[in-house]
Amino acid sequence: MKKTKRYILRATCMLLGSCMLLLACTESYESINTDKRNVTVMTAAEIPFLFSKALSVAPNNQNNYQIAQNLFADQYAQYFACTASSFGSDRLVINQNWVGAAFNPIYTQVAPQLDAIFQLTDPSSAEYQLASIWWVYAFHRVTDYWGPIPYTQILQDSEVVPYDAQDAIYNNFFERLSAAVTVLEGKRTETPFGNYDILYGGDVDLWIKFANTLRLRLAMRISNVNPERAQTEAEAAVAGGVMEESPADDALVQRSLNGGDGNGLAIMQWNEFRMSASMESVLKGYEDPRISEYYLDHPVVIGGTEVRREYDGVRNGMTPGQMAAAVNHTDSLSQQGPRWSPVSVGGIATYNSTPQNVMCSAEAWFLRAEGALKNWNMGGGTPQEYYEAGITQSFLQWGFTAGQAAAYAASGNTPTEPDDFFNSPAMTDIPVAFGSTLEVQEEQIATQKWIALFPDGVEAWADYRRSHKLKLYPVVNSDNPLIGNPSSQWLRRIPFLESERGINPEGVATGEALLNGPDDTQTPLWWDVIPRN
Numbered sequence: 001m002k003k004t005k006r007y008i009l010r011a012t013c014m015l016l017g018s019c020m021l022l023l024a025c026t027e028s029y030e031s032i033n034t035d036k037r038n039v040t041v042m043t044a045a046e047i048p049f050l051f052s053k054a055l056s057v058a059p060n061n062q063n064n065y066q067i068a069q070n071l072f073a074d075q076y077a078q079y080f081a082c083t084a085s086s087f088g089s090d091r092l093v094i095n096q097n098w099v100g101a102a103f104n105p106i107y108t109q110v111a112p113q114l115d116a117i118f119q120l121t122d123p124s125s126a127e128y129q130l131a132s133i134w135w136v137y138a139f140h141r142v143t144d145y146w147g148p149i150p151y152t153q154i155l156q157d158s159e160v161v162p163y164d165a166q167d168a169i170y171n172n173f174f175e176r177l178s179a180a181v182t183v184l185e186g187k188r189t190e191t192p193f194g195n196y197d198i199l200y201g202g203d204v205d206l207w208i209k210f211a212n213t214l215r216l217r218l219a220m221r222i223s224n225v226n227p228e229r230a231q232t233e234a235e236a237a238v239a240g241g242v243m244e245e246s247p248a249d250d251a252l253v254q255r256s257l258n259g260g261d262g263n264g265l266a267i268m269q270w271n272e273f274r275m276s277a278s279m280e281s282v283l284k285g286y287e288d289p290r291i292s293e294y295y296l297d298h299p300v301v302i303g304g305t306e307v308r309r310e311y312d313g314v315r316n317g318m319t320p321g322q323m324a325a326a327v328n329h330t331d332s333l334s335q336q337g338p339r340w341s342p343v344s345v346g347g348i349a350t351y352n353s354t355p356q357n358v359m360c361s362a363e364a365w366f367l368r369a370e371g372a373l374k375n376w377n378m379g380g381g382t383p384q385e386y387y388e389a390g391i392t393q394s395f396l397q398w399g400f401t402a403g404q405a406a407a408y409a410a411s412g413n414t415p416t417e418p419d420d421f422f423n424s425p426a427m428t429d430i431p432v433a434f435g436s437t438l439e440v441q442e443e444q445i446a447t448q449k450w451i452a453l454f455p456d457g458v459e460a461w462a463d464y465r466r467s468h469k470l471k472l473y474p475v476v477n478s479d480n481p482l483i484g485n486p487s488s489q490w491l492r493r494i495p496f497l498e499s500e501r502g503i504n505p506e507g508v509a510t511g512e513a514l515l516n517g518p519d520d521t522q523t524p525l526w527w528d529v530i531p532r533n
Contacts, residue, residue, distance in 0.1 A: 007154050007161040007504060008107050044120055048196030050113040051131060055198050056261055057109040058138040059253055059356050060102070060458075065264025068101035070273065073145075074457030076491055077450070077464060078316055078472045079279060080335075083328075084272040085320035092317065092480035092491055094521060096498045102145055102458075103497060107154060110138045115155050126192035126204060129180035133211045136173045137358075140218060143169050144462040145494045147525045148511040150504070161504050163511030166526040170222060174233055177215040181240055184208050198254040199358065209244075210251050212237040213364045217459075220367050221466050223374070224529045235377045238368060243361035246393035252355035262352040265455055266340040275334045277418040278472050280313030281427040282451065285416035288408065293398045294454050296346050298334045313418050317475030317486065325421045336455065357456055360397055365390030366449035370467075373441060384434040387445055391432075394452035408432055428471045446470040465492060465528050482522045492524045 060068045071089045074080050082090035089095060117131040143149050143166055151164040152172070184204050191202035200206040219233035243249035255263045275295045283291040297310040314328050322328070339354045341347030348354075368378040369386035378386065388409045395405035410433055415426040428443065435441050446469035453460045464470050475486040483489045496519050501508050517523035524530060 007150060007156075007158070007507075008112055042116055042120065047117055047120055047127060048193050050116050051127070051134075051193050052196045052198055054110045054113040054131070054134055054138070055253055057105050058134065058141070059358050060264045061255075061260050061356075062262040062264050062267045062352075063260035064101040064105055065267060067098035068105075069264065069457055070268055071095070071098055072102070072457075072494070073461040074273075074455070075276075075316060077453075077457040077460035078276040079454055079457050079460065080273040081276040081314045081316040081318070082272060083274050083314065083318075083323050084270075085323055087272070088479050090316050090318075090475070092475060092478045092483050092486070092521070094480075094494055096495075099145075099494055100497050100499055102494075103142060103149075104499075106138050106142050107150070111135075111154060114138075123179075124183060126184060126187040126190050129183045129187075130192055130197070130207055132176045133180045133207060133214070136176050136218075137214060139169070140173060140214075141458050144221075144458070144525070146496060146511075147493055147523075148514040150507060160506040162507050163514060165514045167226075170218060170527075173218055174215065174229075177211050177218075178236070181208055181211050184211070199251055206249060206251075209241055209249055210359065212240045213242040213359060213361075213367075215240075216242055216364060216367050216371075217359075220370060221462065222527050224466065225527045227374075231371075231374070231376050234367075234371050238371075238378050242364040242368075243359070244364065244393075246361040246397040249361040250397055251358035251360075253358055254355050255353045257353055263340060263354045263356045265336050265356075266351045266354060268336055268340070269342065269345075271335070273335055275311060275313040276473075277313040277315045277420050277424055278427050279454075280311060280418040281415040281424070281473075282447065284311060284418075285426060286408070286411065286413045286432055288451070289400055289404060290394070290398050290451065290454075292337070293339070294337045295334055296337060296341055313420070315418075315420055315422055315424060315473055315476045317477045318421070319477050322421055322476070327419070327421050340455075359456075360394065360452060362390045362394035362397060362452040363449060363459075365393055366445055366452065369445050370442070373438065373445070383441060383445070387434055387441075387448065390445075390452060391448060394448075397452075409434075422476060424473060427473055442467075442469045443471065465490075465525070468530055480521060482520055489522070491521050492528060493521060495519050495521060 070080065071082070071087060075082060075090045114131045114135050117127060121128040139151065147166050148163040149169070150161045151169050153161050184207060188204045190204055192204065194202045200210070215237040216234050219230045219237060223230040255261060279294070282288070283294070291311055295311055298312065312334050335341065338347040340351050342351055343349055365386050368381070369383045369390060371378040372381065372383040372386055391409045392402055392405040395408070396402065412431045412433055414429055414431050417426050418424055428447070430440055430443050430447065435444055446467050449463065450460055450470050453463070464472065478484065478486045496508050496511055512519050515523050516526070
C-alpha cells in the first residue's frame with residue numbers, strides 16, 4: 001500500500017502503550033493501525049466526519065487539555081497557577097509523560113484525517129482548502145511548543161522521518177494560507193462540509209477571515225526575526241480581510257457531551273488551578289468586568305465564618321509550604337469562570353459543552369495596532385484606534401457593551417497589588433488609556449492582547465515569548481536546574497519528546513541539528529530572537 005505513514009502508525013502504537021491501554025501493538029496492530037484513508041475503504045461520504053474529527057482534536061478536547069495545555073502553556077502564560085504540590089510544571093519542570101498530549105494527537109488524529117481529505121478532493125475545492133487552513137492551525141501550535149518538528153515527510157513510507165526547520169515550516173504555512181484564500185474567494189456561495197464544519201458551519205466568508213487572521217498572527221510571530229517577510233504577509237492578510245466583528249467572526253469549536261469531545265477547560269474541576277496573581281493584579285486594578293467571566297469568585301472561611309474574597313490569585317511556582325499559607329486559600333475555588341464550571345460552584349448546567357475558544361476578532365485588532373506602530377499598512381487607522389477597537393471587540397465577545405468598553409479604554413486605572421503570600425507589588429504600572437510613548441504603547445497592546453486571548457494559553461505563551469513586552473511576574477521558585485534566576489530567565493520551548501527518541505531517533509537527531517543550541521528548555525525558537533539566558 002502506498003504511503004503507509006509508518007511514522008504516524010508507530011506514533012499511534014507508542015501512544016497506546018504510554019497510556020497503558022490493554023491493547024497490545026502486536027496481534028491487534030493491523031486492526032488498530034489500518035490506513036483509514038485507503039481509497040479502497042474510504043469514500044467521499046466519510047470526508048465530513050474526518051473534518052469534524054480534526055476540528056475537535058486540534059484545540060485540545062477533554063481527553064488532552066489538562067496535560068497538553070493547562071499544565072504547561074496556561075501556566076507559562078500565567079492565566080492559571082498550580083496549587084497541587086506534586087505538579088512541578090508550574091516550577092518550570094517539563095513532565096515528558098504529560099506534554100506529549102500536545103504532540104501525538106495532531107499526528108494521529110488530525111494529520112491523517114486531513115490527509116485523507118487532501119487525497120479525496122481536488123485542490124480547487126473549498127473542502128480541500130478548509131482542510132489546508134486547519135492543517136496550519138494545528139501544526140503552528142505544535143511547532144511553537146517545540147521548534148523543529150516532523151512536518152513535510154510525516155505522510156511518507158520511511159523508517160526515518162526528519163524534522164523540519166521552523167522557518168521552512170512557517171514558509172509552508174504562509175503558502176497554504178495564501179493559496180487557500182485565493183481558491184475560497186471564488187467559493188463564497190458554497191457551504192463546504194455543512195453542519196459537519198463545527199467551527200463555522202461551512203461559511204466560506206468566515207473561513208477567509210479566519211485564514212487571513214491566522215496569517216496575520218503568524219506574520220507578527222516572525223516580525224523580530226524576518227521583519228520584511230512579516231510586513232509583506234501581514235499587509236496581504238489585512239488587505240484580504242481579517243476578523244473584525246465579535247462575536248460574529250469569532251472562531252469557536254462546538255462541543256458536545258459525546259466521549260471526550262467536551263470543552264477542555266471545563267474538565268479542570270479538581271481544585272488544582274487558581275487564577276494567577278498576574279491576572280488578579282491586572283484585572284482587579286483595571287476594574288475589568290471580564291474578570292467575572294474568566295474566573296469564579298470563591299468562598300473562604302475566616303474565623304469560622306464563610307465569607308467571599310473576590311477573585312484571589314496566587315503567584316506561579318509556589319512550593320508546597322508556600323501553598324499551605326493561610327493567605328493563599330488554596331483549598332477554595334477561584335478557577336475558570338462560570339461558563340466552564342458546574343452549577344454547584346456557580347457555573348452553568350451546560351458547562352461541559354461550552355463552545356471552545358479558537359480565535360477571537362479582538363486579537364486581529366491588537367495585531368493591527370502593533371503593525372501600525374511598525375508603520376505597516378494595517379488599513380489606514382492609527383495604533384490607538386486599533387487598540388481601542390480590540391478592547392471593544394473583546395468586551396462584546398464576553399457579553400459586555402461598547403459603552404463599557406469605551407469607559408474602560410479611557411481609564412487611568414493601573415494594576416494593583418495582589419493580596420498574596422509574597423506581598424507582591426503591582427505587576428506593572430501602565431494604565432489602560434493609550435499612552436504617549438512607544439514603550440508604553442507596546443506594553444499596553446501586549447497586555448490588552450494577553451487579557452483578550454484568555455483562555456488560549458497556547459497562543460498567549462507564544463506571544464509572550466515573541467514580543468517580550470508583557471511584564472508577567474517572575475516564577476517564585478524554579479525546580480529547573482537551567483533556570484537559577486526566574487527573575488531574568490523563563491522557559492523558551494519544550495524539549496523533544498522521549499517517546500520520539502524511541503520511535504524516530506534519527507529523526508530527532510535532525511531536529512537537534514536545527515536548533516540554535518542544545519535540546520533543552522532554554523534554547524529559543526527561531527522567531528524568539530532574544531539571546532539564550
